[in-house]
Amino acid sequence: MMQLPERCPLDHLPLCGRPDDVALVLKNTTLTFAEMNHEVGVLAARLRHFGQLRGWAPGTRIASWAAKGMATCLLPLAAPRAGFVHVPINLVLKRAQVAHILRDSGARLLIANAGRLNSLLDGDVPDACATWHEEQAFVAAADNPTFDPLPPSTAGGDELAAILYTSGSTGLPKGVMLSHDNLWLGAAAVAQFLQLDHQDRTLCVLPLAFDYGQNQLFSAWFAGGTAVPVDxxxxxxxxxxxxxxxxxxxxxxxxxxxxxxxxxxxxxxxxxxxxxxxxxxxxxxxxxxxxxxxxxxxxxxxxxxxxxxxxxxxxxxxxxxxxxxxxxxxxxxxxxxxxxxxxxxxxxxxxxxxxxxxxxxxxxxxxxxxxxxxxxxxxxxxxxxxxxxxxxxxxxxxxxxxxxxxxxxRDAMIKSYGQRISPQEIEDAAQATGLVRECAAFGVADAAAGQTVHLVASAARTECADKAQAELPAMLARILPRYMQPRQIHWRDHLPRGATGKLDRATMKAELESWHSAHRSGST
Known part of the structure; x- marks a missing residue:
């Protein structure tokens, strides 16, 4: 393991760049590192004042649920600077998942745009959780006046800075607790092996509620470069x-x-x-x-x-x-x-x-x-x-x-006729034929084999879907040993995806199990 760099609280990231260099490019706003540090400080001051009025303790959770704008990009730094913990909520989640995250995290403030706040029903937002339209984070109001910006914090490396909720492929989403050190050193690590510097411009496409999605911002700023978030x-x-x-x-x-x-x-x-x-x-x-x-x-x-x-x-x-x-x-x-x-x-x-x-x-x-x-x-x-x-x-x-x-x-390995089969190996073989755009392999229960291989796939080109369906089984038969051959290939126009853009394997697995149950009972 390489020697650790000097550790700093996460909200020191705006100090990494040259003051007049551009740190953040948004749709209607551009911030230099100096301007970003100022805005982070002002937002932190407003959050601290709001929390003092409501008796928040250090470590109180603040959630955000909005597109990539000033609030979602600066809250990961402003909340810890104010002594609180940021809980980003993926933009694509619906009200039921949002309600779970708010309850589970014990969030005391939700910052979102008006449309998303209006989509929530009575009971989705706990009584103790206030709500702000994202504009309120930056526009002075009676209960949210303008203050002098808070200076960079002196938080310890082990202090909690964020809670990121996993996609919940198994059960309800779980909140992963991340410290200042976790996030700061993650930024340093990626900036180092990517060899980023102040001239780099990073397009932040991945969701900011995703660990590497957040790191797109942090590693760019650690290197003194520019982050350009887009939805x-x-x-x-x-x-x-x-x-x-x-x-x-x-x-x-x-x-x-x-x-x-x-x-x-x-x-x-x-x-x-x-x-x-x-x-x-x-x-x-x-x-x-x-x-x-x-x-x-x-x-x-x-x-x-x-x-x-x-x-x-x-x-x-x-x-x-x-x-x-x-x-x-x-x-x-x-x-x-x-x-x-x-x-x-x-x-x-x-x-x-x-x-x-x-x-x-x-x-x-x-x-x-x-x-x-x-x-x-x-x-x-x-x-x-x-x-x-x-x-x-x-x-x-x-x-x-x-x-x-x-x-x-390990929990996805397919066990068929005593053989351990990696789904990845089957997926790679299917992709190598050039007939498949995306695919996922699963084991489906079988009385004789224990499990048999099933492949969910979409054709590489829509206009050639019939050709792919006709030729893929024979091509896989030439590539893979017999025990790895898919018992059945289930063709789809598109494979489902989860909140972070990954293939939603849990949904496909459930659909296969439902199909298998119906097929076994003779109803299909």
Missing amino acids: HLIPRDVVTAVAKHGITTLAGVPPLWTELVDQEWTQEAIRPLLRLTNSGGALSENLIKRLRAKFPDARLFAMYGLTEAFRSTFLDPALIDEKPGSIGRPIPFAEIYVVKDDGQLAREGEEGELVHAGPLVAQGYWRDEEATAQRFRSAPTGAGVANKAVWSGDSVRIGDDGLMYFVGR
Whole structure:
């Protein structure tokens, strides 16, 4: 693990850039680092005053639920500067999920736009939770006057700065508790291995309630660069924004990259791009090839991580063509271990569970001691200095080259006729045929086999859907061993996605189980 940089409270990020350099570009507003620091201080002062009127204690939670504007971009810094904890709520969530997050977090203030506030019903917002239209955060009012800006805080590194709610693919969303150190060092780590500097302009497309979505802002500011947040409605909006703002850094998740690589990109949009970064799932080899062909001069960073430990590994872009299936090596400041079922650390050629330790590991789940105890446990025997670790539930293999390779979620592994099958391997094979745009493999209960493989897929090109449906089974039969062959392929026009843009595997799994139940009973 590399030497840690000097640690600072998260709200010191506006001090990282040169005062007159542009820090933030919004639809109707541009802020320099000096102006951003001032606005963060004023917003923090208003929040503290509002909290004092209502008797808030330090650590009170403040939620935001709005598009990427001044409130959602500055609250992650202003709330901790005021001594409070920010709870960002994904823009795409509906009232039921929002109501759960407000209740679970115990938020005392919700800042949102008028349309979203009006969508909430009686009882969705707890009685103790006040609401502000997002304009109230910046316009003086009787109960929200203008104050001198609060100076940068002196918060300790272990103090809670944010609670990020997971997408809830299993059960209700859980709040992951993130400290100042978690977020500050995450910004430092990404800025370091991406080699960002003050000339970089990062297009922030990912949701700000997503860990890497927030980090787009933080790592850009840590490097003294410019963040350009956008809420895109269609993929073409991203292409337009890249060209308009001279974007050098663009992050996405695999479904978004699939959409973007299908777009017509002008040289004006391609030319400034220096780096592409991926998170939220592995890129298929086919998609990597298409991205490299579309953006030959941009370095492609494939990352792996989870909200409970932020990013964990990245693959050196120089290896992306040679080792497209690898998740690489640990990012700066992360301690990563592969632990076999017998508790021993894996060596080259061996497989085990990926375990994350070090200062990027979150503090646990908000008000959920049982879930925290299950996931956040002691570091494995033989580990380094860390004593707390998050056990990912992901299986990886250490290759003979020393790189790590993702095998699959342990709870998603398919067990058929005594064989352990990685869904990732089947998905990669389907993608490699060129017939499939997106796909997800699952195990469905079977009396004889234990489980059989089912594949949910969309065709690479709509006009060739019949061709894909006719040819894919035969092509997979040539690529995969018999026990890995899908029993059935379920074709869809589009695969469902969750709140962060990832494929919604929980929904697809539930649909398959429902289909299987109906099919078994003879009702289909």
